Amino acid sequence: MTQMMRRMASMALGLLIGLSALGCNVIRVSLNTSLAPEDVAFIVPGKTTLSEVVANLGAPDSIDDSDSGVVATYRFLDLKYSRVNFGWLAKPWTPVDPDLIFSRTGLGVDAFEVLCDGQWVVRQKEFLRHLIRPPFYPYPFQRSGRLAPDELLLGTGPARPAIMVSHESGNDRSRSVPDK
Amino acid sequence: MKIVRSIYALLVLTMMIQGCAFSRGTLGDDIRTDAVAALQKGITTKDEVLRLLGAPDRLVPLNGRDVFQYYRYDAKAGSLLLIILNFSRLSVKSDDLFVILNRDGIVEDVIASKRTDALAFRFWPFGE
Numbered sequence: 073m074t075q076m077m078r079r080m081a082s083m084a085l086g087l088l089i090g091l092s093a094l095g096c097n098v099i100r101v102s103l104n105t106s107l108a109p110e111d112v113a114f115i116v117p118g119k120t121t122l123s124e125v126v127a128n129l130g131a132p133d134s135i136d137d138s139d140s141g142v143v144a145t146y147r148f149l150d151l152k153y154s155r156v157n158f159g160w161l162a163k164p165w166t167p168v169d170p171d172l173i174f175s176r177t178g179l180g181v182d183a184f185e186v187l188c189d190g191q192w193v194v195r196q197k198e199f200l201r202h203l204i205r206p207p208f209y210p211y212p213f214q215r216s217g218r219l220a221p222d223e224l225l226l227g228t229g230p231a232r233p234a235i236m237v238s239h240e241s242g243n244d245r246s247r248s249v250p251d252k
Numbered sequence: 253m254k255i256v257r258s259i260y261a262l263l264v265l266t267m268m269i270q271g272c273a274f275s276r277g278t279l280g281d282d283i284r285t286d287a288v289a290a291l292q293k294g295i296t297t298k299d300e301v302l303r304l305l306g307a308p309d310r311l312v313p314l315n316g317r318d319v320f321q322y323y324r325y326d327a328k329a330g331s332l333l334l335i336i337l338n339f340s341r342l343s344v345k346s347d348d349l350f351v352i353l354n355r356d357g358i359v360e361d362v363i364a365s366k367r368t369d370a371l372a373f374r375f376w377p378f379g380e
Contacts, residue, residue: 095336096336096337096338097338097340098338098339098340098377098378099338099339099340099341099342099377100340100341100342100377100378101341101342101343101344102341102342102343102344103344103345104344104345104346104367105345105367122363126363126365130348130365130367131348131349131350131363131364131365132348132350132363133323133346133348134310134312134321135312135314135319135321135350135363136312136314137312137313137314137315141315142314142315149344152377160336190315208377208378
Protein backbone atom coordinates (compact mmCIF):
# COMPACT_ATOMS: atom_id res chain seq x y z
CA MET A 73 0.00 0.00 0.00
CA THR A 74 2.81 2.34 0.96
CA GLN A 75 4.62 1.49 -2.27
CA MET A 76 1.45 2.23 -4.23
CA MET A 77 1.09 5.61 -2.53
CA ARG A 78 4.74 6.43 -3.23
CA ARG A 79 4.24 5.63 -6.89
CA MET A 80 1.13 7.80 -7.05
CA ALA A 81 2.94 10.64 -5.29
CA SER A 82 5.82 10.37 -7.78
CA MET A 83 3.37 10.39 -10.68
CA ALA A 84 1.52 13.42 -9.27
CA LEU A 85 4.81 15.26 -8.78
CA GLY A 86 5.90 14.42 -12.34
CA LEU A 87 2.53 15.60 -13.67
CA LEU A 88 2.78 18.88 -11.74
CA ILE A 89 6.28 19.54 -13.01
CA GLY A 90 5.19 18.65 -16.55
CA LEU A 91 2.13 20.90 -16.39
CA SER A 92 4.08 23.81 -15.01
CA ALA A 93 6.49 23.59 -17.96
CA LEU A 94 3.79 23.42 -20.64
CA GLY A 95 4.32 25.91 -23.48
CA CYS A 96 7.16 27.67 -21.72
CA ASN A 97 9.68 29.98 -23.39
CA VAL A 98 12.64 31.42 -21.55
CA ILE A 99 14.81 33.88 -23.48
CA ARG A 100 17.74 35.99 -22.40
CA VAL A 101 19.64 38.65 -24.32
CA SER A 102 22.81 40.17 -22.93
CA LEU A 103 24.96 42.98 -24.34
CA ASN A 104 28.44 43.19 -22.85
CA THR A 105 29.02 42.15 -19.27
CA SER A 106 26.64 43.70 -16.74
CA LEU A 107 28.36 45.87 -14.17
CA ALA A 108 27.32 45.81 -10.54
CA PRO A 109 28.22 48.42 -7.89
CA GLU A 110 30.81 46.05 -6.43
CA ASP A 111 32.55 45.84 -9.85
CA VAL A 112 33.18 49.59 -9.83
CA ALA A 113 33.89 49.97 -6.11
CA PHE A 114 37.62 50.28 -6.83
CA ILE A 115 37.08 53.67 -8.50
CA VAL A 116 37.87 56.48 -6.07
CA PRO A 117 36.91 59.94 -7.40
CA GLY A 118 39.91 62.26 -7.31
CA LYS A 119 42.44 59.40 -7.27
CA THR A 120 41.66 56.75 -9.88
CA THR A 121 42.69 57.51 -13.47
CA LEU A 122 40.87 56.49 -16.65
CA SER A 123 43.77 54.14 -17.48
CA GLU A 124 43.12 52.22 -14.23
CA VAL A 125 39.41 52.06 -15.04
CA VAL A 126 40.20 50.71 -18.52
CA ALA A 127 42.65 48.19 -17.08
CA ASN A 128 39.88 46.80 -14.84
CA LEU A 129 36.76 47.15 -16.98
CA GLY A 130 38.14 47.22 -20.53
CA ALA A 131 37.60 49.98 -23.08
CA PRO A 132 34.38 51.95 -22.70
CA ASP A 133 31.69 51.90 -25.39
CA SER A 134 32.03 55.62 -25.97
CA ILE A 135 34.16 58.58 -24.93
CA ASP A 136 32.56 62.00 -25.23
CA ASP A 137 33.54 65.57 -24.57
CA SER A 138 31.95 67.68 -21.86
CA ASP A 139 32.56 71.20 -20.53
CA SER A 140 34.36 69.88 -17.46
CA GLY A 141 36.29 67.03 -19.06
CA VAL A 142 35.63 63.67 -20.64
CA VAL A 143 32.78 61.20 -20.14
CA ALA A 144 33.49 57.49 -20.63
CA THR A 145 30.36 55.33 -20.90
CA TYR A 146 30.02 51.58 -20.41
CA ARG A 147 26.68 50.30 -21.75
CA PHE A 148 25.17 46.95 -20.97
CA LEU A 149 21.87 45.15 -21.33
CA ASP A 150 20.42 42.10 -19.61
CA LEU A 151 17.02 41.33 -21.11
CA LYS A 152 14.96 38.50 -19.66
CA TYR A 153 11.78 37.24 -21.28
CA SER A 154 9.59 34.40 -20.09
CA ARG A 155 6.27 33.16 -21.44
CA VAL A 156 3.83 30.47 -20.42
CA ASN A 157 0.94 29.36 -22.62
CA PHE A 158 -1.70 27.70 -20.45
CA GLY A 159 -3.69 26.99 -23.63
CA TRP A 160 -1.53 23.88 -23.98
CA LEU A 161 -3.53 22.32 -21.16
CA ALA A 162 -6.69 22.28 -23.28
CA LYS A 163 -5.04 21.22 -26.56
CA PRO A 164 -5.78 17.49 -26.27
CA TRP A 165 -9.51 18.15 -25.86
CA THR A 166 -10.24 20.95 -28.34
CA PRO A 167 -10.16 21.06 -32.15
CA VAL A 168 -8.75 24.62 -32.11
CA ASP A 169 -5.48 25.98 -30.76
CA PRO A 170 -6.47 27.79 -27.56
CA ASP A 171 -4.10 30.35 -26.06
CA LEU A 172 -3.90 31.78 -22.57
CA ILE A 173 -0.53 33.44 -22.47
CA PHE A 174 1.25 35.10 -19.59
CA SER A 175 4.53 36.72 -20.56
CA ARG A 176 6.81 39.36 -19.22
CA THR A 177 9.97 41.11 -20.42
CA GLY A 178 12.51 42.78 -18.16
CA LEU A 179 14.67 45.07 -20.28
CA GLY A 180 17.51 45.76 -17.86
CA VAL A 181 19.18 48.47 -19.98
CA ASP A 182 21.78 50.38 -18.03
CA ALA A 183 25.04 52.28 -18.41
CA PHE A 184 27.89 53.26 -16.15
CA GLU A 185 29.38 56.70 -16.69
CA VAL A 186 32.74 57.98 -15.54
CA LEU A 187 33.47 61.71 -15.68
CA CYS A 188 37.17 62.55 -15.91
CA ASP A 189 38.96 65.90 -15.83
CA GLY A 190 41.53 67.09 -18.39
CA GLN A 191 44.25 65.04 -16.66
CA TRP A 192 42.16 61.83 -17.05
CA VAL A 193 41.51 61.60 -13.32
CA VAL A 194 38.04 60.35 -12.37
CA ARG A 195 35.92 63.10 -10.82
CA GLN A 196 32.52 61.38 -10.66
CA LYS A 197 31.07 57.95 -11.32
CA GLU A 198 27.45 56.88 -11.55
CA PHE A 199 25.08 54.36 -13.04
CA LEU A 200 22.53 55.78 -15.47
CA ARG A 201 19.67 53.81 -13.98
CA HIS A 202 19.56 51.93 -10.72
CA LEU A 203 17.85 48.84 -12.00
CA ILE A 204 17.24 45.79 -9.96
CA ARG A 205 18.06 42.80 -12.12
CA PRO A 206 14.77 41.59 -13.63
CA PRO A 207 13.91 37.99 -12.74
CA PHE A 208 12.42 35.37 -15.04
CA TYR A 209 8.83 35.77 -13.91
CA PRO A 210 6.06 35.42 -16.52
CA TYR A 211 3.26 36.72 -14.26
CA PRO A 212 2.55 40.19 -15.75
CA PHE A 213 0.19 41.58 -13.08
CA GLN A 214 2.86 42.77 -10.69
CA ARG A 215 4.63 46.11 -10.39
CA SER A 216 8.05 46.71 -11.86
CA GLY A 217 11.23 46.13 -9.85
CA ARG A 218 12.47 49.69 -10.29
CA LEU A 219 12.44 51.88 -7.21
CA ALA A 220 10.22 54.96 -7.14
CA PRO A 221 11.78 58.23 -5.89
CA ASP A 222 9.67 58.22 -2.70
CA GLU A 223 10.92 54.71 -1.92
CA LEU A 224 14.47 55.92 -2.41
CA LEU A 225 13.86 58.72 0.07
CA LEU A 226 12.16 56.55 2.63
CA GLY A 227 14.06 53.37 1.93
CA THR A 228 10.90 51.28 1.99
CA GLY A 229 11.48 49.40 -1.27
CA PRO A 230 13.39 46.21 -1.86
CA ALA A 231 17.16 46.06 -1.37
CA ARG A 232 18.67 49.44 -2.30
CA PRO A 233 21.52 49.32 -4.81
CA ALA A 234 24.83 49.72 -3.00
CA ILE A 235 25.85 52.59 -5.29
CA MET A 236 23.12 54.72 -3.72
CA VAL A 237 24.65 54.23 -0.33
CA SER A 238 28.34 54.48 -1.20
CA HIS A 239 28.24 57.45 -3.57
CA GLU A 240 30.57 60.13 -2.26
CA SER A 241 29.62 63.17 -4.32
CA GLY A 242 26.23 63.66 -2.69
CA ASN A 243 24.74 63.70 -6.18
CA ASP A 244 22.65 60.60 -5.73
CA ARG A 245 19.06 60.27 -6.88
CA SER A 246 17.64 60.26 -3.39
CA ARG A 247 18.84 63.83 -2.86
CA SER A 248 18.19 65.15 -6.35
CA VAL A 249 14.42 64.64 -6.29
CA PRO A 250 13.04 68.17 -6.78
CA ASP A 251 10.54 69.55 -4.31
CA LYS A 252 7.08 69.97 -5.78
CA MET B 253 21.56 -4.47 -20.63
CA LYS B 254 24.45 -2.16 -21.53
CA ILE B 255 23.38 -2.16 -25.18
CA VAL B 256 19.83 -1.14 -24.23
CA ARG B 257 21.16 1.72 -22.06
CA SER B 258 23.45 2.85 -24.87
CA ILE B 259 20.52 2.86 -27.31
CA TYR B 260 18.43 4.91 -24.86
CA ALA B 261 21.31 7.37 -24.34
CA LEU B 262 21.81 7.69 -28.10
CA LEU B 263 18.07 8.22 -28.59
CA VAL B 264 17.92 10.94 -25.94
CA LEU B 265 21.05 12.61 -27.37
CA THR B 266 19.64 12.52 -30.92
CA MET B 267 16.34 13.99 -29.76
CA MET B 268 18.12 16.78 -27.88
CA ILE B 269 20.41 17.69 -30.79
CA GLN B 270 17.38 17.90 -33.10
CA GLY B 271 15.99 20.76 -31.02
CA CYS B 272 19.13 22.89 -31.17
CA ALA B 273 19.65 26.09 -33.16
CA PHE B 274 22.74 28.26 -33.51
CA SER B 275 22.87 31.75 -35.08
CA ARG B 276 25.52 34.40 -35.43
CA GLY B 277 25.72 38.01 -36.52
CA THR B 278 28.57 40.53 -36.75
CA LEU B 279 28.78 44.28 -37.29
CA GLY B 280 31.96 45.95 -38.49
CA ASP B 281 35.38 44.67 -39.47
CA ASP B 282 37.71 42.80 -37.19
CA ILE B 283 40.13 45.15 -35.42
CA ARG B 284 43.54 43.73 -36.29
CA THR B 285 45.68 43.18 -33.19
CA ASP B 286 48.91 43.57 -35.19
CA ALA B 287 47.75 47.01 -36.36
CA VAL B 288 46.91 48.01 -32.78
CA ALA B 289 50.29 46.75 -31.60
CA ALA B 290 52.00 48.89 -34.27
CA LEU B 291 50.57 52.11 -32.77
CA GLN B 292 53.26 53.85 -30.72
CA LYS B 293 52.51 56.66 -28.30
CA GLY B 294 54.30 59.90 -29.22
CA ILE B 295 55.51 58.51 -32.56
CA THR B 296 52.69 57.27 -34.80
CA THR B 297 51.00 59.99 -36.86
CA LYS B 298 47.35 60.40 -37.87
CA ASP B 299 48.16 59.37 -41.47
CA GLU B 300 49.79 56.16 -40.24
CA VAL B 301 46.78 55.39 -38.05
CA LEU B 302 44.51 55.80 -41.06
CA ARG B 303 46.77 53.62 -43.19
CA LEU B 304 46.90 50.87 -40.53
CA LEU B 305 43.27 50.84 -39.41
CA GLY B 306 41.32 52.69 -42.10
CA ALA B 307 38.80 55.44 -41.48
CA PRO B 308 37.33 55.42 -37.98
CA ASP B 309 33.73 54.43 -37.27
CA ARG B 310 33.40 57.57 -35.16
CA LEU B 311 35.47 60.73 -34.74
CA VAL B 312 35.13 62.57 -31.43
CA PRO B 313 36.66 66.01 -30.76
CA LEU B 314 37.95 65.97 -27.18
CA ASN B 315 39.41 69.11 -25.55
CA GLY B 316 41.31 70.01 -28.72
CA ARG B 317 42.33 66.41 -29.35
CA ASP B 318 40.86 64.03 -31.91
CA VAL B 319 39.69 60.58 -30.85
CA PHE B 320 39.32 57.90 -33.51
CA GLN B 321 36.89 55.18 -32.41
CA TYR B 322 36.79 51.76 -34.07
CA TYR B 323 34.30 49.10 -33.01
CA ARG B 324 33.08 45.66 -33.95
CA TYR B 325 30.09 43.76 -32.56
CA ASP B 326 29.68 40.00 -32.46
CA ALA B 327 26.42 38.23 -31.54
CA LYS B 328 25.99 34.53 -30.87
CA ALA B 329 22.63 32.91 -30.21
CA GLY B 330 21.86 29.40 -29.07
CA SER B 331 18.44 27.80 -28.67
CA LEU B 332 17.24 24.55 -27.19
CA LEU B 333 13.77 23.88 -28.59
CA LEU B 334 12.01 21.08 -26.75
CA ILE B 335 8.56 21.83 -28.26
CA ILE B 336 6.80 22.56 -24.97
CA LEU B 337 9.80 24.08 -23.22
CA ASN B 338 12.21 26.35 -25.11
CA PHE B 339 15.40 28.02 -23.94
CA SER B 340 17.22 30.72 -25.92
CA ARG B 341 20.12 32.98 -25.22
CA LEU B 342 21.64 35.76 -27.32
CA SER B 343 24.97 37.20 -26.23
CA VAL B 344 26.43 40.33 -27.80
CA LYS B 345 29.88 41.70 -27.11
CA SER B 346 32.01 44.40 -28.69
CA ASP B 347 35.64 45.10 -29.50
CA ASP B 348 36.48 48.76 -29.02
CA LEU B 349 39.53 50.78 -29.93
CA PHE B 350 40.08 54.46 -29.14
CA VAL B 351 43.11 56.24 -30.60
CA ILE B 352 43.65 59.63 -28.97
CA LEU B 353 45.60 62.09 -31.12
CA ASN B 354 47.08 65.32 -29.77
CA ARG B 355 46.89 68.73 -31.44
CA ASP B 356 49.89 67.87 -33.64
CA GLY B 357 48.21 64.75 -34.96
CA ILE B 358 50.47 62.34 -33.01
CA VAL B 359 49.09 59.36 -31.06
CA GLU B 360 48.82 60.35 -27.39
CA ASP B 361 47.08 57.25 -26.03
CA VAL B 362 45.51 54.01 -27.18
CA ILE B 363 42.60 52.37 -25.37
CA ALA B 364 41.61 48.95 -26.64
CA SER B 365 39.75 45.87 -25.48
CA LYS B 366 38.78 42.67 -27.25
CA ARG B 367 35.77 41.13 -25.57
CA THR B 368 34.55 38.98 -28.46
CA ASP B 369 37.29 36.37 -27.96
CA ALA B 370 35.49 35.16 -24.84
CA LEU B 371 32.07 35.10 -26.50
CA ALA B 372 30.59 31.61 -26.63
CA PHE B 373 27.37 30.03 -27.91
CA ARG B 374 25.05 29.54 -24.94
CA PHE B 375 21.45 28.43 -24.72
CA TRP B 376 20.99 28.19 -20.95
CA PRO B 377 19.40 31.51 -19.94
CA PHE B 378 19.87 31.23 -16.18
CA GLY B 379 22.88 32.27 -14.14
CA GLU B 380 25.51 34.72 -15.41
